[in-house]
Amino acid sequence: IYLSVCLSYITYGPFDPILHDKVQFPSLYQVAPRFSSLPWGMVRLMVHFGWTWVGLVVSDDMKGERFLLDLTREMARNSVCSAFTKKIPSGKFNLYIAQGIYSSVTATSAAVMAAYGDAGSLSLLRFVIENFGLSKMVLITTFHWDFTLSMTYETNSYDFHGTLTLANHAKDVPGFRDFLRTLKPAKYPEVIILKEFWESAFDCSLSLPEKSGIKCSENASLEMLPVHRFSLTMSALSYSVYNAVYAVAHGLQDLLLSNSNLESLENGDCRRVEEHCPNLHEFLSKVQFDNPVGEPVFLNENHRSTAKFEILNFVMSPSGTCELVKVGEMDPQAPPDQNVFINEAIIMWPGGSSQAPHSRCSRSCGPGFRKRTQQGEAVCCYFCVRCPEGEISNQTDAEQCVKCGEDQYSNMERDGCLHKAVTFLSHKEPLGLILVCTSLSFSLLTALVFGIFIKHRDTPIVRANNRNLSYTLLLSLMLCFLCALTFIGQPTPASCLLRQMAFGVVFTVAVSSILAKTFTVVLAFRATSLGSRVRRWVGPRASTSTVLSCSLVQVTICMIWLGTAPPFLEVDVHSEPRLIIVKCNEGSVTAFYCLLGYLGVLALVSFTVAFLARRLPDSFNEAKFITFGMLVFCSVWASFLPAYQSTKGKATVAVEIFSILASGAGLLSCIFFPKCYVILLRPDRNTREWLKRK
Numbered sequence: 001i002y003l004s005v006c007l008s009y010i011t012y013g014p015f016d017p018i019l020h021d022k023v024q025f026p027s028l029y030q031v032a033p034r035f036s037s038l039p040w041g042m043v044r045l046m047v048h049f050g051w052t053w054v055g056l057v058v059s060d061d062m063k064g065e066r067f068l069l070d071l072t073r074e075m076a077r078n079s080v081c082s083a084f085t086k087k088i089p090s091g092k093f094n095l096y097i098a099q100g101i102y103s104s105v106t107a108t109s110a111a112v113m114a115a116y117g118d119a120g121s122l123s124l125l126r127f128v129i130e131n132f133g134l135s136k137m138v139l140i141t142t143f144h145w146d147f148t149l150s151m152t153y154e155t156n157s158y159d160f161h162g163t164l165t166l167a168n169h170a171k172d173v174p175g176f177r178d179f180l181r182t183l184k185p186a187k188y189p190e191v192i193i194l195k196e197f198w199e200s201a202f203d204c205s206l207s208l209p210e211k212s213g214i215k216c217s218e219n220a221s222l223e224m225l226p227v228h229r230f231s232l233t234m235s236a237l238s239y240s241v242y243n244a245v246y247a248v249a250h251g252l253q254d255l256l257l258s259n260s261n262l263e264s265l266e267n268g269d270c271r272r273v274e275e276h277c278p279n280l281h282e283f284l285s286k287v288q289f290d291n292p293v294g295e296p297v298f299l300n301e302n303h304r305s306t307a308k309f310e311i312l313n314f315v316m317s318p319s320g321t322c323e324l325v326k327v328g329e330m331d332p333q334a335p336p337d338q339n340v341f342i343n344e345a346i347i348m349w350p351g352g353s354s355q356a357p358h359s360r361c362s363r364s365c366g367p368g369f370r371k372r373t374q375q376g377e378a379v380c381c382y383f384c385v386r387c388p389e390g391e392i393s394n395q396t397d398a399e400q401c402v403k404c405g406e407d408q409y410s411n412m413e414r415d416g417c418l419h420k421a422v423t424f425l426s427h428k429e430p431l432g433l434i435l436v437c438t439s440l441s442f443s444l445l446t447a448l449v450f451g452i453f454i455k456h457r458d459t460p461i462v463r464a465n466n467r468n469l470s471y472t473l474l475l476s477l478m479l480c481f482l483c484a485l486t487f488i489g490q491p492t493p494a495s496c497l498l499r500q501m502a503f504g505v506v507f508t509v510a511v512s513s514i515l516a517k518t519f520t521v522v523l524a525f526r527a528t529s530l531g532s533r534v535r536r537w538v539g540p541r542a543s544t545s546t547v548l549s550c551s552l553v554q555v556t557i558c559m560i561w562l563g564t565a566p567p568f569l570e571v572d573v574h575s576e577p578r579l580i581i582v583k584c585n586e587g588s589v590t591a592f593y594c595l596l597g598y599l600g601v602l603a604l605v606s607f608t609v610a611f612l613a614r615r616l617p618d619s620f621n622e623a624k625f626i627t628f629g630m631l632v633f634c635s636v637w638a639s640f641l642p643a644y645q646s647t648k649g650k651a652t653v654a655v656e657i658f659s660i661l662a663s664g665a666g667l668l669s670c671i672f673f674p675k676c677y678v679i680l681l682r683p684d685r686n687t688r689e690w691l692k693r694k
Contacts, residue, residue, distance in 0.1 A: 046140075057101070084107075084108055111358065140163075201229055308332075367413070450478065483503050508550060508554035515546060633667060637663060
């Protein structure tokens with residue numbers, strides 16, 4: 001509305017940010033609400049239906065560029081991608097461009113297309129829709145393109161069936177429908193545009209019959225026209241015109257009612273209003289009123305709220321009648337969970353479908369999978385990757401898999417976490433039970449051999465090679481078998497400290513006893529030829545000193561170990577994906593290998609000495625039996641190291657227990673079983689006469 005005398009402007013078209021510049025347009029006012037939230041509304045509609053792959057068509061002008069920029073930003077924030085973008089020049093019909101639009105639509109998998117522009121700029125898109133048959137694609141439009149009122153081409157309304165339109169929220173103006181029902185050219189003959197519209201809408205002529213084909217009926221009414229040709233509902237733009245007229249009226253009323261102008265009214269000279277018209281700008285900027293339908297109207301943009309939208313569905317019934325059905329509302333200022341309401345049950349979709357179409361570049365990734373974008377493709381184009389072990393996704397289209405807690409693991413479907421089972425080498429499981437029985441069996445067997453030796457302690461075979469050393473060796477072997485039991489069952493801080501120390505010291509006593517027995521064999525033979533100077537090293541004192549000194553070194557290593565970095569109880573949640581392993585951490589790995597290394601040195605020395613003495617004349621082949629026993633011992637512990645390093649969890653404990661039992665059993669069988677054979681089954685060889693003959 002241009003008030004030429006008053007030099008003020010009121011625009012009723014869509015809100016334009018450029019016209020908001022008060023430096024260039026100090027006296028221009030816009031009635032329409034701000035539509036900065038229109039891109040938000042479009043994207044919110046896409047997100048609601050899960051449409052992430054959408055084609056975009058905008059008018060090739062400044063408004064279209066600005067809207068496209070805002071829309072793509074909003075789409076990016078909501079992970080919605082553009083399948084294609086087409087800009088249509090305004091007012092230029094080009095069949096080549098129309099063919100390009102059709103090719104873009106048919107080449108994409110998108111089932112939704114959003115269009116922005118007015119009827120003139122998007123006339124080419126309308127032509128493509130009507131003539132190339134794109135009726136299965138959902139069209140999202142705004143009230144700027146009122147395609148229901150465009151008469152540019154012969155319309156096939158079914159091509160627009162299912163279209164969703166975001167319209168400015170507007171209430172019905174009282175009496176407006178009744179006014180349109182009674183509106184006729186004969187009633188307003190001076191309105192030329194009404195006559196032209198009437199002839200075009202009804203395809204008739206108001207002139208003489210001989211000038212045109214069909215004369216217009218006197219009973220014709222706008223109510224008889226289908227909605228795609230004319231709607232009795234006031235459009236958003238018409239509603240802005242309605243408010244603009246009322247704004248001017250209120251501005252003029254405030255101007256005339258001001259104190260400085262009361263005199264002109266009293267004199268009845270309304271022509272003097274023109275003298276005060278330049279002051280109208282001041283009153284228009286302050287206009288604030290409720291229109292006849294009860295909605296507030298402001299010309300000051302600082303007081304204007306963000307526009308609310310109605311979601312309209314263009315529906316064409318089988319009988320051919322068309323209508324715009326309100327199916328929802330949007331309020332950008334409402335809380336996030338309440339800003340959109342859509343009644344999906346009443347929406348009619350293109351192609352007669354009862355369900356909303358899917359418009360995605362890629363299929364949804366279900367629970368247990370995550371999205372992985374393809375290089376060079378849009379973020380909406382991805383493929384699904386199964387979550388790795390220990391991670392899950394319990395929602396559709398997860399961007400990342402979520403790690404389970406340290407005490408949890410992922411299920412087979414990778415959509416939930418399960419609690420890990422606590423595990424250790426228990427005596428209740430088969431392996432643990434077998435090891436317990438084996439340990440106790442060897443302990444009882446060693447005790448039986450010990451008893452046999454004590455019972456026959458005065459026989460030559462027992463006395464021949466220092467029976468005290470034999471007792472010490474048997475006792476240490478029995479303790480070795482029993483110390484294996486400390487490795488079975490749920491570890492405790494006390495058992496972690498005890499078991500490695502006990503194992504190291506007891507085995508050292510056993511090996512040092514064997515070393516002392518080997519020296520005894522060698523020195524016993526050498527004493528006959530070297531005289532009394534060597535004989536004093538053959539006695540029990542020397543053997544005891546050997547055992548004590550060798551064992552003291554191992555005890556020292558263990559004390560240093562306990563004082564610096566002792567073993568401790570550890571809960572291992574990483575070695576096994578589905579298990580929590582309760583185990584003993586060695587504390588200092590260096591100290592542990594020092595313990596094993598020292599034990600290995602003693603074993604190698606014992607084996608070497610026994611091997612060198614195997615051919616010495618010995619009545620009961622003591623050196624040979626020790627050689628075989630130490631060979632078994634060294635072989636077992638040489639195999640232990642790589643096996644210990646390559647196993648995890650309770651298998652590591654089982655390997656160490658097996659090494660303890662196997663090495664102890666090798667010493668027991670190789671050294672003592674031949675003697676028991678002689679004592680029990682060949683007593684005739686356990687006599688002085690037999691020794692003399694040997």
